[in-house]
Amino acid sequence: MTAPDILGRVGILGAMDAEISEFLDHAELLEHVEWRGFDFHRIRLEGREAILVKCGVGKVYSALVSQHLIDTYLPSSLIFTGVAGALNPAYEIGDVVISRDCMQHDVDGRALGFSRGNLLYTDLKVFTAEPSLVSAALSAQADGHKIHAGRILTGDQFMTRDEINHHRYLIDELRGDAVEMEGGAMAQVCAVNGLPFVVVRTISDRADGDAVHDFTRFLPVVAQNSFAIVKHILSV
Numbered sequence: 166m167t168a169p170d171i172l173g174r175v176g177i178l179g180a181m182d183a184e185i186s187e188f189l190d191h192a193e194l195l196e197h198v199e200w201r202g203f204d205f206h207r208i209r210l211e212g213r214e215a216i217l218v219k220c221g222v223g224k225v226y227s228a229l230v231s232q233h234l235i236d237t238y239l240p241s242s243l244i245f246t247g248v249a250g251a252l253n254p255a256y257e258i259g260d261v262v263i264s265r266d267c268m269q270h271d272v273d274g275r276a277l278g279f280s281r282g283n284l285l286y287t288d289l290k291v292f293t294a295e296p297s298l299v300s301a302a303l304s305a306q307a308d309g310h311k312i313h314a315g316r317i318l319t320g321d322q323f324m325t326r327d328e329i330n331h332h333r334y335l336i337d338e339l340r341g342d343a344v345e346m347e348g349g350a351m352a353q354v355c356a357v358n359g360l361p362f363v364v365v366r367t368i369s370d371r372a373d374g375d376a377v378h379d380f381t382r383f384l385p386v387v388a389q390n391s392f393a394i395v396k397h398i399l400s401v
């Protein structure tokens with residue numbers, strides 16, 4: 166399947182205003198519909214129709230809004246755009262990571278014999294992103310930063326140095342390259358619905374002792390890098 170085939174109408178989610186504002190500034194707004202306090206914007210960008218929505222922070226919001234978007238607007242794929250904390254030491258603030266795959270790092274049924282990240286009583290663990298969307302994203306021209314393909318870990322925690330010290334498994338066991346709070350939940354919803362997805366995240370911090378400061382400082386600036394990549398995916 167090539168990228169254009171699965172980009173008939175794409176759903177684009179971001180967690181926070183700063184992660185979707187660039188889209189609203191640059192796209193043509195076709196329609197706005199409010200549902201349960203969430204604003205669904207039907208937009209045209211790069212000649213393609215898309216549904217853009219801010220879902221809020223965390224896995225439940227991400228899943229809730231993803232499912233409503235799928236049921237209501239029948240998209241052919243979903244893209245999550247925004248920022249993430251780096252786990253991979255080679256990643257710099259401002260670099261973009263494209264999800265080769267996603268896992269939910271806070272799923273832990275080890276007491277019942279499941280490996281970490283394995284959704285209990287299922288065979289779901291690693292959610293593989295749509296390869297044609299990953300390739301399309303990687304073919305974008307980066308302006309002063311790198312674009313990586315990597316593993317994105319999702320959980321309902323903002324990771325700083327303290328958390329990371331207690332959670333070495335993010336890197337040692339789960340082999341995560343970046344950490345955020347929504348992508349893996351959207352990926353799970355896409356798996357249930359049989360829909361392709363990709364997550365596009367710009368590094369806002371290193372999930373370390375400076376994470377809160379860096380996240381606050383860089384969020385509004387670096388989210389633009391994700392926008393440029395998503396725009397490029399739509400143009401391919």
Ligand code: ADE
Binds near residue numbers: 249
């Ligand atoms: N999103 C951006 N930075 C993050 C971090 N350090 N932890 C979780 N989600 C993030």
